[in-house]
Amino acid sequence: MxxxxxxxxxxxxxxxxxxxxxxxxxxxxxxxxxxxxxxxxxxxxxxCQRSNIVSGFFIQSLVNSQLSSTFVSLDTDASSTSALSLDFLKVPVQIEAANQGLLVCVNQNNRYLVCKPTTKQWVKIPNPKTKYPTASTALLVLKSNPLKYKIIRFSQAKKPVKRKSEFWRHVRCEIFNSTTWAWKRLKDVILPCKTFFANKEDSVVAANGGLHWLLSDNQVFAFYEDAENWEMFSLPPSAVDNGGHKSKPLLAEYQGRLAVIRSGEEFMDMWVMEDYGRKLWSATRAWNIKKLCGEEIYPSPLAFHNGDAALFMAAFDKVMFYNFQEGKSHKIRLQYHPHQIFKFQSDMEEVNLERPDRVLKLQAKSEEVNMENHPEDIRGLTKFLLPLKGFKPYLFLLLAPMLGVLYRCCSDA
Known part of the structure; x- marks a missing residue:
């Protein structure tokens, strides 16, 4: 062997x-x-260099009661913004979610759309029940070719309901499937009255096969789109205690796993979910950020850029990429204070954002155009077949006599 x-x-x-x-x-x-x-x-x-990939963060800021976005990366000059923007949409939009190069946005008319900024493609999608205020939205790309994705939206629909001497809140859950091009409502998520999504500004974390949000009571809310169910579990106790930390606990994705990070005056601590099935955390890293704290007052971690570097909030209008291994920082000044961040990583390849049935119509039209070189009888028959593509089980029975006549004519010729 x-x-x-x-x-x-x-x-x-x-x-x-x-x-x-x-x-x-x-x-x-x-x-x-x-x-x-x-x-x-x-x-x-x-x-990024060899595969022509763009990597960084869309930072959304509140400007005159409207949200505007700025893209930052390690390639962004410290005194200017990157060329990647959402200007191709022509109207102001609010980013709701991001994943693998796609963004879910809402325009000023409260219309939902999905776009790919690197190729400047976009498409409107059906709206969910927008009369209910959005609590949080997440996007999950399942496949890139052909493109398949799902959008998960949580919204507040009902007032608290009293059950067994306690009040509980019902949170609506809707899922948009790009394959069916429609929203589907799932069972309501029921949370204790005083428990809610901690901050809409916090990013949704995709790790360990689920989507994760931090709740106000230091619980983690996990949603699994494949099974369409959810669960809650606790943060590690040492991450909840203050213990000299200046920043609040923050959920993050670290090398594909769910993590919690907090920073203090000299160190940034991290707890990683070592066993997701049993929900076992371990304190795996403590990065020395004394040099960073010497440059800025109380820098707050926002997200991991990769395994060696993280994005920090510094001062009121500044963010920085800090590499733990090299002890180097890359500062970027913003025009406005960050309101929300979205991790963004994308290639430059165009995708088909159109709804599936429209794609089939375009393909059928293309086939019709390509029939110009067909014999006259065959072309006429093919045109007749196109509208009946959806009736495949009965197609043979309906057209068998015509096919027989055509075969005999061709044989005689």
């Missing part, structure tokens, strides 16, 4: 830095070593 030779680590590194985001996601599940390497700053930088 021939032995399977292992690829050298250098070769694996070179191959992965030239892969697509979808392929990279699959490769990360092959081994822990591959997963670790693909989150390093060096790898991330080469991946």
């Amino acid at each position: 021939a032995l399977v030779k292992k690829l050298p680590d250098d070769a694996v590194f070179e191959i992965l830095t030239r892969s697509s985001l979808e392929t990279l996601g699959r490769c990360r599940s092959i081994s822990k070593e591959w997963n670790r390497v693909t989150y390093e700053s060096t790898f991330h930088q080469l991946l």
